[in-house]
Amino acid sequence: MEVLLRTSRAGSRGPDALGHSGAAGWKGPESLNHRHTWRSATCQPEQLYSLSTGAMSELSRDAHQIPRSSKACRCLFGPVDSEQLRQDCDALMASCVQEARERWNFDFVTETPLEGDFAWERVRGLGLPKLYLPVGPRDDLGGGKRPSPSSALLQGTSQEDHLDLSLSCTLVTRSPERPEGTPGGPGPSQGRKRRQTSMTDFYHSKRRLICSKRKP
Amino acid sequence: MELLCGEVEPVRRAVPDANLLHDDRVLQNLLTIEERYLPQCSYFKCVQKDIQPYMRRMVATWMLEVCEEQKCEEEVFPLAINYLDRFLAGVPTPKTHLQLLGAVCMFLASKLKETIPLTAEKLCIYTDNSIKPQELLEWELVVLGKLKWNLAAVTPHDFIEHILRKLPQPSEKLSLIRKHAQTFIALCATDFKFAMYPPSMIATGSVGAAICGLQQDEDVSSLTGDALVDLLAKITNTDVDCLKACQEQIEVVLLNSLQQYRQDQGDGSKSEDELDQASTPTDVRDIDL
Numbered sequence: 001m002e003v004l005l006r007t008s009r010a011g012s013r014g015p016d017a018l019g020h021s022g023a024a025g026w027k028g029p030e031s032l033n034h035r036h037t038w039r040s041a042t043c044q045p046e047q048l049y050s051l052s053t054g055a056m057s058e059l060s061r062d063a064h065q066i067p068r069s070s071k072a073c074r075c076l077f078g079p080v081d082s083e084q085l086r087q088d089c090d091a092l093m094a095s096c097v098q099e100a101r102e103r104w105n106f107d108f109v110t111e112t113p114l115e116g117d118f119a120w121e122r123v124r125g126l127g128l129p130k131l132y133l134p135v136g137p138r139d140d141l142g143g144g145k146r147p148s149p150s151s152a153l154l155q156g157t158s159q160e161d162h163l164d165l166s167l168s169c170t171l172v173t174r175s176p177e178r179p180e181g182t183p184g185g186p187g188p189s190q191g192r193k194r195r196q197t198s199m200t201d202f203y204h205s206k207r208r209l210i211c212s213k214r215k216p
Numbered sequence: 217m218e219l220l221c222g223e224v225e226p227v228r229r230a231v232p233d234a235n236l237l238h239d240d241r242v243l244q245n246l247l248t249i250e251e252r253y254l255p256q257c258s259y260f261k262c263v264q265k266d267i268q269p270y271m272r273r274m275v276a277t278w279m280l281e282v283c284e285e286q287k288c289e290e291e292v293f294p295l296a297i298n299y300l301d302r303f304l305a306g307v308p309t310p311k312t313h314l315q316l317l318g319a320v321c322m323f324l325a326s327k328l329k330e331t332i333p334l335t336a337e338k339l340c341i342y343t344d345n346s347i348k349p350q351e352l353l354e355w356e357l358v359v360l361g362k363l364k365w366n367l368a369a370v371t372p373h374d375f376i377e378h379i380l381r382k383l384p385q386p387s388e389k390l391s392l393i394r395k396h397a398q399t400f401i402a403l404c405a406t407d408f409k410f411a412m413y414p415p416s417m418i419a420t421g422s423v424g425a426a427i428c429g430l431q432q433d434e435d436v437s438s439l440t441g442d443a444l445v446d447l448l449a450k451i452t453n454t455d456v457d458c459l460k461a462c463q464e465q466i467e468v469v470l471l472n473s474l475q476q477y478r479q480d481q482g483d484g485s486k487s488e489d490e491l492d493q494a495s496t497p498t499d500v501r502d503i504d505l
Contacts, residue, residue, distance in 0.1 A: 066285070066338065066341055066342070067285065070285060070342075071281075072278065072281040072282050072285050072342055073341060073342050073343075073344050074278070074343075074344050075315065075343055075344040075346040076274055076275060076278055076314070076315045076343075077271070077274075077311045077312050077314055077315055078312060079312075079346065080312050080313070080315075080316065080346050080347055081312065082348075082351070084310070084312070085313065085316070085347075085351055085355075086351075088310075088313065089351075089354050089355060089358055092307065092358045092361070092362065093357065093358055093361065096358070096361030096362065099361075
Protein backbone atom coordinates (compact mmCIF):
# COMPACT_ATOMS: atom_id res chain seq x y z
CA MET A 1 0.00 0.00 0.00
CA GLU A 2 2.78 2.31 0.88
CA VAL A 3 4.48 1.55 -2.39
CA LEU A 4 1.39 2.25 -4.42
CA LEU A 5 0.92 5.51 -2.67
CA ARG A 6 4.43 6.64 -3.45
CA THR A 7 4.18 5.60 -7.05
CA SER A 8 1.05 7.52 -7.71
CA ARG A 9 2.36 10.55 -5.96
CA ALA A 10 5.35 10.51 -8.22
CA GLY A 11 2.94 10.89 -11.09
CA SER A 12 2.50 14.53 -10.28
CA ARG A 13 6.15 15.25 -10.80
CA GLY A 14 6.23 14.28 -14.41
CA PRO A 15 7.92 11.53 -16.35
CA ASP A 16 10.61 9.81 -14.42
CA ALA A 17 11.35 6.70 -16.35
CA LEU A 18 12.84 7.94 -19.56
CA GLY A 19 15.16 6.12 -21.82
CA HIS A 20 13.54 2.73 -21.77
CA SER A 21 15.18 2.45 -25.10
CA GLY A 22 16.95 4.89 -27.30
CA ALA A 23 14.41 4.36 -30.02
CA ALA A 24 11.62 5.92 -28.05
CA GLY A 25 12.90 9.43 -28.47
CA TRP A 26 11.08 12.54 -27.43
CA LYS A 27 7.53 12.43 -28.60
CA GLY A 28 6.25 15.44 -26.78
CA PRO A 29 4.62 15.72 -23.41
CA GLU A 30 1.48 13.87 -24.42
CA SER A 31 3.18 10.56 -24.99
CA LEU A 32 5.02 10.88 -21.72
CA ASN A 33 1.90 11.69 -19.81
CA HIS A 34 0.25 8.75 -21.36
CA ARG A 35 3.04 6.44 -20.43
CA HIS A 36 3.05 7.79 -16.98
CA THR A 37 -0.62 7.31 -16.37
CA TRP A 38 -0.21 3.77 -17.46
CA ARG A 39 2.68 3.25 -15.14
CA SER A 40 0.96 4.76 -12.19
CA ALA A 41 -2.11 2.72 -12.73
CA THR A 42 -0.49 -0.65 -13.12
CA CYS A 43 2.68 -0.44 -11.04
CA GLN A 44 5.07 -2.95 -12.52
CA PRO A 45 6.81 -5.56 -10.41
CA GLU A 46 10.22 -4.08 -11.20
CA GLN A 47 9.00 -0.85 -9.73
CA LEU A 48 7.97 -2.53 -6.56
CA TYR A 49 11.36 -4.10 -6.42
CA SER A 50 13.29 -0.92 -6.97
CA LEU A 51 11.14 0.99 -4.54
CA SER A 52 11.42 -1.52 -1.80
CA THR A 53 15.14 -2.02 -2.06
CA GLY A 54 16.24 1.28 -3.49
CA ALA A 55 18.45 -0.70 -5.81
CA MET A 56 19.16 2.08 -8.26
CA SER A 57 22.79 1.15 -8.53
CA GLU A 58 21.85 -2.22 -9.92
CA LEU A 59 20.40 -0.65 -13.02
CA SER A 60 22.35 0.44 -16.02
CA ARG A 61 22.17 4.05 -17.07
CA ASP A 62 19.47 3.77 -19.68
CA ALA A 63 17.15 2.25 -17.18
CA HIS A 64 18.32 4.73 -14.62
CA GLN A 65 15.34 6.50 -13.22
CA ILE A 66 15.14 9.70 -11.36
CA PRO A 67 14.40 8.84 -7.76
CA ARG A 68 10.89 9.75 -6.82
CA SER A 69 11.71 12.02 -3.97
CA SER A 70 14.73 13.53 -5.66
CA LYS A 71 15.31 16.99 -4.32
CA ALA A 72 17.58 17.63 -7.28
CA CYS A 73 14.46 18.14 -9.40
CA ARG A 74 14.02 21.83 -8.87
CA CYS A 75 13.82 25.09 -10.68
CA LEU A 76 16.58 27.38 -9.44
CA PHE A 77 15.86 30.86 -10.71
CA GLY A 78 12.16 31.08 -11.27
CA PRO A 79 10.12 30.58 -14.42
CA VAL A 80 11.95 30.68 -17.73
CA ASP A 81 10.60 32.98 -20.43
CA SER A 82 10.51 30.79 -23.52
CA GLU A 83 10.17 33.74 -25.84
CA GLN A 84 13.22 35.44 -24.34
CA LEU A 85 15.09 32.16 -24.58
CA ARG A 86 14.26 31.89 -28.25
CA GLN A 87 15.32 35.46 -29.01
CA ASP A 88 18.61 35.06 -27.17
CA CYS A 89 19.23 31.75 -28.86
CA ASP A 90 18.69 33.26 -32.30
CA ALA A 91 20.86 36.26 -31.52
CA LEU A 92 23.70 34.09 -30.24
CA MET A 93 23.48 31.74 -33.19
CA ALA A 94 23.61 34.72 -35.53
CA SER A 95 26.71 35.97 -33.77
CA CYS A 96 28.32 32.54 -34.06
CA VAL A 97 27.65 32.53 -37.79
CA GLN A 98 29.01 36.05 -38.08
CA GLU A 99 32.19 35.10 -36.21
CA ALA A 100 32.75 32.16 -38.48
CA ARG A 101 32.10 34.34 -41.49
CA GLU A 102 34.75 36.82 -40.47
CA ARG A 103 37.21 34.19 -39.42
CA TRP A 104 37.08 32.21 -42.63
CA ASN A 105 35.91 34.90 -45.03
CA PHE A 106 33.16 32.57 -46.06
CA ASP A 107 29.43 32.98 -45.80
CA PHE A 108 28.26 29.68 -44.37
CA VAL A 109 24.59 30.45 -44.88
CA THR A 110 24.75 31.03 -48.61
CA GLU A 111 28.02 29.11 -49.02
CA THR A 112 29.66 32.04 -50.72
CA PRO A 113 33.37 32.83 -50.49
CA LEU A 114 34.11 36.38 -49.43
CA GLU A 115 37.10 38.67 -49.72
CA GLY A 116 39.85 37.83 -47.29
CA ASP A 117 42.87 35.80 -46.39
CA PHE A 118 41.53 32.52 -47.66
CA ALA A 119 41.05 31.72 -51.31
CA TRP A 120 38.23 29.23 -51.61
CA GLU A 121 37.93 26.81 -54.46
CA ARG A 122 35.53 24.02 -55.13
CA VAL A 123 36.85 20.49 -54.91
CA ARG A 124 35.08 17.87 -56.94
CA GLY A 125 34.99 14.14 -56.88
CA LEU A 126 36.45 13.48 -53.48
CA GLY A 127 34.05 10.68 -52.74
CA LEU A 128 32.45 12.61 -49.95
CA PRO A 129 29.81 10.97 -47.83
CA LYS A 130 26.35 11.86 -49.07
CA LEU A 131 25.64 13.79 -45.92
CA TYR A 132 28.02 16.53 -47.02
CA LEU A 133 26.89 16.80 -50.59
CA PRO A 134 24.57 19.62 -51.54
CA VAL A 135 20.93 18.77 -51.90
CA GLY A 136 19.64 19.09 -55.46
CA PRO A 137 21.29 20.82 -58.38
CA ARG A 138 23.32 23.85 -57.62
CA ASP A 139 24.79 26.74 -59.52
CA ASP A 140 28.45 27.27 -59.77
CA LEU A 141 30.45 28.31 -56.78
CA GLY A 142 28.97 31.27 -55.06
CA GLY A 143 25.67 31.17 -56.83
CA GLY A 144 24.15 28.24 -55.04
CA LYS A 145 21.74 29.19 -52.33
CA ARG A 146 20.10 26.49 -50.40
CA PRO A 147 18.49 26.25 -47.03
CA SER A 148 21.30 25.54 -44.67
CA PRO A 149 19.96 24.43 -41.35
CA SER A 150 23.36 23.27 -40.34
CA SER A 151 25.17 26.51 -40.91
CA ALA A 152 25.94 26.78 -37.27
CA LEU A 153 27.49 23.36 -37.33
CA LEU A 154 30.27 24.60 -39.48
CA GLN A 155 32.14 26.34 -36.75
CA GLY A 156 34.86 23.82 -36.34
CA THR A 157 38.30 25.17 -35.91
CA SER A 158 40.05 22.78 -38.19
CA GLN A 159 40.31 23.47 -41.83
CA GLU A 160 39.46 19.88 -42.57
CA ASP A 161 35.86 20.79 -41.89
CA HIS A 162 35.84 22.81 -45.01
CA LEU A 163 37.03 20.01 -47.16
CA ASP A 164 33.84 18.35 -46.11
CA LEU A 165 31.97 21.14 -47.75
CA SER A 166 33.57 20.15 -51.00
CA LEU A 167 35.39 23.42 -50.87
CA SER A 168 39.00 23.78 -50.03
CA CYS A 169 40.79 26.86 -48.96
CA THR A 170 44.32 28.05 -49.15
CA LEU A 171 45.86 30.83 -47.21
CA VAL A 172 46.78 33.63 -49.56
CA THR A 173 48.20 36.24 -47.31
CA ARG A 174 48.70 36.42 -43.64
CA SER A 175 48.80 39.77 -41.98
CA PRO A 176 51.45 39.63 -39.27
CA GLU A 177 49.48 41.91 -36.94
CA ARG A 178 46.61 39.54 -36.59
CA PRO A 179 45.56 39.42 -32.95
CA GLU A 180 46.35 36.11 -31.37
CA GLY A 181 43.81 34.11 -29.52
CA THR A 182 40.12 34.74 -29.70
CA PRO A 183 38.19 35.44 -26.54
CA GLY A 184 35.88 32.74 -25.32
CA GLY A 185 37.78 29.89 -26.72
CA PRO A 186 41.30 28.86 -27.22
CA GLY A 187 42.27 26.84 -30.16
CA PRO A 188 44.15 27.24 -33.31
CA SER A 189 43.39 30.52 -34.96
CA GLN A 190 43.76 31.62 -38.51
CA GLY A 191 46.43 30.42 -40.79
CA ARG A 192 47.93 28.15 -38.26
CA LYS A 193 47.81 25.06 -40.37
CA ARG A 194 51.12 25.53 -42.05
CA ARG A 195 52.80 25.79 -38.71
CA GLN A 196 51.03 23.09 -36.83
CA THR A 197 54.13 21.97 -35.00
CA SER A 198 54.67 25.32 -33.37
CA MET A 199 51.06 25.84 -32.41
CA THR A 200 51.85 25.55 -28.75
CA ASP A 201 54.22 28.51 -28.99
CA PHE A 202 51.24 30.76 -28.63
CA TYR A 203 50.21 29.23 -25.38
CA HIS A 204 53.17 30.26 -23.39
CA SER A 205 52.88 29.33 -19.77
CA LYS A 206 50.89 31.69 -17.63
CA ARG A 207 51.48 29.60 -14.59
CA ARG A 208 53.65 32.09 -12.75
CA LEU A 209 51.30 34.90 -13.56
CA ILE A 210 48.37 33.04 -12.15
CA CYS A 211 50.29 32.11 -9.05
CA SER A 212 51.24 35.66 -8.22
CA LYS A 213 47.66 36.77 -8.65
CA ARG A 214 46.48 34.09 -6.36
CA LYS A 215 48.71 34.77 -3.42
CA PRO A 216 46.98 36.48 -0.56
CA MET B 217 17.82 -15.18 -11.89
CA GLU B 218 21.41 -15.17 -12.97
CA LEU B 219 20.37 -14.36 -16.50
CA LEU B 220 18.38 -11.43 -15.27
CA CYS B 221 21.33 -10.07 -13.34
CA GLY B 222 23.48 -10.34 -16.44
CA GLU B 223 21.07 -8.15 -18.34
CA VAL B 224 21.23 -5.28 -15.95
CA GLU B 225 24.94 -5.06 -15.39
CA PRO B 226 26.26 -1.61 -14.60
CA VAL B 227 27.67 0.83 -17.10
CA ARG B 228 30.89 -0.34 -18.63
CA ARG B 229 33.88 1.90 -18.21
CA ALA B 230 37.24 1.84 -19.88
CA VAL B 231 40.09 0.31 -17.94
CA PRO B 232 43.08 2.55 -17.20
CA ASP B 233 45.53 2.46 -20.08
CA ALA B 234 49.05 1.95 -18.76
CA ASN B 235 50.50 3.07 -22.08
CA LEU B 236 49.04 6.49 -21.50
CA LEU B 237 49.34 6.75 -17.76
CA HIS B 238 52.93 5.53 -17.51
CA ASP B 239 54.28 7.86 -20.13
CA ASP B 240 55.68 11.17 -19.02
CA ARG B 241 55.10 12.74 -22.40
CA VAL B 242 51.39 12.55 -21.75
CA LEU B 243 51.77 14.43 -18.50
CA GLN B 244 53.98 17.03 -20.15
CA ASN B 245 51.50 17.55 -22.96
CA LEU B 246 48.65 17.94 -20.51
CA LEU B 247 50.65 20.58 -18.66
CA THR B 248 51.36 22.36 -21.92
CA ILE B 249 47.80 22.54 -23.15
CA GLU B 250 45.80 22.83 -19.94
CA GLU B 251 45.70 26.62 -19.84
CA ARG B 252 44.04 26.86 -23.22
CA TYR B 253 40.87 25.71 -21.59
CA LEU B 254 40.69 28.16 -18.71
CA PRO B 255 37.97 30.81 -18.75
CA GLN B 256 39.37 34.02 -20.17
CA CYS B 257 38.40 36.32 -17.35
CA SER B 258 36.80 36.63 -13.96
CA TYR B 259 33.41 37.17 -15.51
CA PHE B 260 31.50 38.50 -12.53
CA LYS B 261 33.56 41.67 -12.79
CA CYS B 262 33.78 42.20 -16.49
CA VAL B 263 31.02 40.32 -18.33
CA GLN B 264 28.01 39.37 -16.27
CA LYS B 265 25.57 41.97 -14.99
CA ASP B 266 22.77 39.77 -13.75
CA ILE B 267 24.62 36.72 -12.48
CA GLN B 268 26.18 36.87 -9.02
CA PRO B 269 28.76 34.53 -7.52
CA TYR B 270 26.18 32.91 -5.26
CA MET B 271 24.13 31.98 -8.32
CA ARG B 272 27.06 30.12 -9.82
CA ARG B 273 27.35 28.24 -6.55
CA MET B 274 23.65 27.41 -6.68
CA VAL B 275 23.76 26.07 -10.20
CA ALA B 276 27.02 24.21 -9.55
CA THR B 277 25.59 22.56 -6.45
CA TRP B 278 22.55 21.52 -8.43
CA MET B 279 24.71 20.12 -11.21
CA LEU B 280 26.75 18.12 -8.72
CA GLU B 281 23.57 16.67 -7.23
CA VAL B 282 22.33 15.63 -10.65
CA CYS B 283 25.67 14.07 -11.60
CA GLU B 284 25.80 12.14 -8.36
CA GLU B 285 22.25 10.96 -8.54
CA GLN B 286 22.78 9.79 -12.10
CA LYS B 287 26.10 8.24 -11.12
CA CYS B 288 27.95 10.07 -13.83
CA GLU B 289 31.64 9.45 -14.21
CA GLU B 290 33.70 11.73 -12.00
CA GLU B 291 34.99 13.85 -14.84
CA VAL B 292 31.58 14.89 -16.09
CA PHE B 293 30.87 17.43 -13.39
CA PRO B 294 34.17 19.37 -13.51
CA LEU B 295 34.09 19.29 -17.29
CA ALA B 296 30.56 20.68 -17.36
CA ILE B 297 31.61 23.45 -14.99
CA ASN B 298 34.53 24.23 -17.28
CA TYR B 299 32.08 24.70 -20.19
CA LEU B 300 29.83 26.84 -18.03
CA ASP B 301 32.66 29.12 -16.94
CA ARG B 302 34.06 29.47 -20.43
CA PHE B 303 30.65 30.34 -21.82
CA LEU B 304 29.92 32.85 -19.07
CA ALA B 305 33.35 34.44 -19.58
CA GLY B 306 32.25 35.42 -23.07
CA VAL B 307 28.50 35.82 -23.12
CA PRO B 308 26.46 38.10 -20.83
CA THR B 309 23.62 35.91 -19.62
CA PRO B 310 20.47 36.61 -17.61
CA LYS B 311 20.12 34.55 -14.47
CA THR B 312 16.95 32.90 -15.73
CA HIS B 313 19.05 31.16 -18.39
CA LEU B 314 21.62 29.89 -15.95
CA GLN B 315 20.01 26.60 -15.09
CA LEU B 316 19.38 25.81 -18.74
CA LEU B 317 23.03 26.55 -19.37
CA GLY B 318 24.07 24.22 -16.56
CA ALA B 319 21.91 21.48 -18.02
CA VAL B 320 23.37 22.00 -21.49
CA CYS B 321 26.90 21.81 -20.11
CA MET B 322 26.15 18.53 -18.32
CA PHE B 323 24.55 17.23 -21.50
CA LEU B 324 27.70 17.97 -23.49
CA ALA B 325 30.16 16.75 -20.88
CA SER B 326 28.23 13.54 -20.41
CA LYS B 327 28.20 12.90 -24.14
CA LEU B 328 31.92 13.42 -24.33
CA LYS B 329 32.84 11.21 -21.40
CA GLU B 330 30.23 8.53 -20.91
CA THR B 331 29.23 5.40 -22.74
CA ILE B 332 25.58 6.01 -21.95
CA PRO B 333 25.11 9.76 -21.73
CA LEU B 334 22.43 11.68 -19.89
CA THR B 335 19.38 12.33 -22.02
CA ALA B 336 17.95 15.75 -22.71
CA GLU B 337 14.61 14.64 -21.32
CA LYS B 338 16.09 13.55 -18.05
CA LEU B 339 17.97 16.81 -17.63
CA CYS B 340 14.79 18.77 -18.27
CA ILE B 341 13.02 16.85 -15.54
CA TYR B 342 15.84 17.83 -13.21
CA THR B 343 15.02 21.47 -13.91
CA ASP B 344 11.52 20.64 -12.69
CA ASN B 345 10.45 20.90 -16.33
CA SER B 346 11.17 24.60 -16.43
CA ILE B 347 12.90 24.04 -19.77
CA LYS B 348 11.94 21.87 -22.73
CA PRO B 349 14.18 19.31 -24.41
CA GLN B 350 13.90 21.25 -27.65
CA GLU B 351 15.27 24.35 -25.95
CA LEU B 352 18.08 22.35 -24.46
CA LEU B 353 19.04 21.02 -27.89
CA GLU B 354 18.99 24.47 -29.44
CA TRP B 355 21.13 25.89 -26.72
CA GLU B 356 23.49 22.99 -27.08
CA LEU B 357 24.41 24.40 -30.48
CA VAL B 358 24.78 27.88 -29.06
CA VAL B 359 27.15 26.70 -26.35
CA LEU B 360 29.11 24.59 -28.82
CA GLY B 361 29.49 27.58 -31.10
CA LYS B 362 30.65 29.87 -28.32
CA LEU B 363 33.11 27.27 -27.06
CA LYS B 364 34.35 26.92 -30.65
CA TRP B 365 33.62 23.21 -30.35
CA ASN B 366 36.62 22.85 -28.09
CA LEU B 367 35.15 20.33 -25.70
CA ALA B 368 38.07 18.11 -24.85
CA ALA B 369 39.19 20.37 -22.03
CA VAL B 370 41.83 19.21 -19.58
CA THR B 371 40.37 18.60 -16.12
CA PRO B 372 42.07 17.95 -12.79
CA HIS B 373 41.08 14.29 -13.12
CA ASP B 374 43.45 13.93 -16.05
CA PHE B 375 46.35 14.43 -13.67
CA ILE B 376 45.32 12.25 -10.76
CA GLU B 377 46.76 8.96 -11.99
CA HIS B 378 49.96 10.62 -13.15
CA ILE B 379 50.44 12.11 -9.71
CA LEU B 380 49.48 9.02 -7.71
CA ARG B 381 51.83 6.87 -9.74
CA LYS B 382 54.80 8.92 -8.58
CA LEU B 383 53.98 8.92 -4.90
CA PRO B 384 55.66 6.39 -2.61
CA GLN B 385 52.32 5.25 -1.21
CA PRO B 386 51.47 1.69 -0.42
CA SER B 387 49.16 0.63 -3.20
CA GLU B 388 46.37 -0.41 -0.85
CA LYS B 389 46.08 3.21 0.29
CA LEU B 390 45.91 4.62 -3.20
CA SER B 391 42.26 3.96 -3.84
CA LEU B 392 41.24 5.85 -0.73
CA ILE B 393 43.53 8.75 -1.60
CA ARG B 394 42.14 8.76 -5.13
CA LYS B 395 38.57 8.80 -3.88
CA HIS B 396 39.18 11.67 -1.52
CA ALA B 397 41.11 13.62 -4.15
CA GLN B 398 38.18 13.21 -6.55
CA THR B 399 35.87 14.58 -3.90
CA PHE B 400 38.10 17.60 -3.42
CA ILE B 401 38.14 18.21 -7.15
CA ALA B 402 34.34 18.23 -7.23
CA LEU B 403 34.31 20.64 -4.30
CA CYS B 404 36.72 22.96 -6.09
CA ALA B 405 34.50 22.99 -9.15
CA THR B 406 31.60 24.31 -7.09
CA ASP B 407 33.69 27.27 -5.93
CA PHE B 408 34.45 30.05 -8.38
CA LYS B 409 37.78 30.96 -6.86
CA PHE B 410 39.26 27.82 -8.37
CA ALA B 411 37.84 28.47 -11.83
CA MET B 412 40.95 30.21 -13.12
CA TYR B 413 43.46 27.84 -11.54
CA PRO B 414 45.25 25.41 -13.82
CA PRO B 415 43.71 21.94 -13.48
CA SER B 416 47.12 20.48 -12.61
CA MET B 417 47.31 22.76 -9.59
CA ILE B 418 43.86 21.72 -8.40
CA ALA B 419 44.74 18.07 -8.90
CA THR B 420 48.02 18.38 -7.03
CA GLY B 421 46.42 20.35 -4.21
CA SER B 422 43.60 17.83 -3.98
CA VAL B 423 45.96 14.88 -3.71
CA GLY B 424 47.96 16.76 -1.09
CA ALA B 425 44.85 17.60 0.89
CA ALA B 426 43.64 14.02 0.64
CA ILE B 427 46.89 12.60 1.98
CA CYS B 428 47.10 15.18 4.77
CA GLY B 429 43.52 14.52 5.76
CA LEU B 430 43.97 10.78 5.82
CA GLN B 431 47.23 10.94 7.66
CA GLN B 432 45.52 11.98 10.85
CA ASP B 433 43.69 8.70 11.00
CA GLU B 434 46.42 6.37 10.06
CA ASP B 435 49.76 6.21 8.43
CA VAL B 436 49.06 6.43 4.73
CA SER B 437 52.30 7.95 3.58
CA SER B 438 55.94 7.72 4.30
CA LEU B 439 56.17 11.35 3.36
CA THR B 440 54.97 14.13 5.56
CA GLY B 441 54.50 17.86 5.45
CA ASP B 442 57.00 19.79 3.39
CA ALA B 443 58.60 16.77 1.79
CA LEU B 444 55.22 15.75 0.42
CA VAL B 445 54.45 19.23 -0.91
CA ASP B 446 57.89 19.42 -2.51
CA LEU B 447 57.42 16.12 -4.26
CA LEU B 448 53.91 16.99 -5.45
CA ALA B 449 55.05 20.37 -6.72
CA LYS B 450 57.83 18.72 -8.66
CA ILE B 451 55.53 16.22 -10.34
CA THR B 452 53.28 18.83 -11.92
CA ASN B 453 55.90 21.51 -12.15
CA THR B 454 53.99 23.79 -9.82
CA ASP B 455 55.38 26.50 -7.58
CA VAL B 456 55.63 25.21 -3.99
CA ASP B 457 54.09 28.31 -2.42
CA CYS B 458 51.23 28.32 -4.89
CA LEU B 459 50.58 24.71 -4.18
CA LYS B 460 50.52 25.26 -0.42
CA ALA B 461 48.13 28.16 -0.84
CA CYS B 462 45.93 26.09 -3.10
CA GLN B 463 45.86 23.19 -0.69
CA GLU B 464 44.91 25.50 2.17
CA GLN B 465 42.08 26.94 0.12
CA ILE B 466 40.83 23.47 -0.68
CA GLU B 467 40.80 22.63 3.02
CA VAL B 468 38.87 25.82 3.77
CA VAL B 469 36.28 24.91 1.15
CA LEU B 470 35.93 21.47 2.69
CA LEU B 471 35.47 23.01 6.12
CA ASN B 472 32.78 25.34 4.81
CA SER B 473 30.92 22.56 3.11
CA LEU B 474 31.09 20.47 6.26
CA GLN B 475 29.58 23.34 8.23
CA GLN B 476 26.92 23.72 5.59
CA TYR B 477 26.20 20.04 5.86
CA ARG B 478 25.86 20.17 9.62
CA GLN B 479 23.49 23.10 9.30
CA ASP B 480 21.39 21.17 6.85
CA GLN B 481 21.41 18.21 9.15
CA GLY B 482 20.42 20.42 12.07
CA ASP B 483 17.39 21.51 10.11
CA GLY B 484 16.37 17.91 9.92
CA SER B 485 15.27 18.49 6.38
CA LYS B 486 17.10 15.48 5.01
CA SER B 487 16.15 11.95 5.70
CA GLU B 488 18.73 9.29 6.28
CA ASP B 489 17.72 7.81 2.97
CA GLU B 490 18.60 10.86 0.97
CA LEU B 491 21.98 11.18 2.57
CA ASP B 492 22.91 7.70 1.58
CA GLN B 493 22.20 8.39 -2.07
CA ALA B 494 24.88 10.99 -2.47
CA SER B 495 28.15 9.19 -2.84
CA THR B 496 30.65 12.00 -2.91
CA PRO B 497 29.48 14.19 -0.05
CA THR B 498 29.40 11.14 2.17
CA ASP B 499 33.07 10.74 1.49
CA VAL B 500 33.70 14.33 2.40
CA ARG B 501 32.02 13.86 5.72
CA ASP B 502 34.16 10.86 6.42
CA ILE B 503 37.28 12.93 6.23
CA ASP B 504 38.46 13.88 9.65
CA LEU B 505 40.09 17.28 9.75
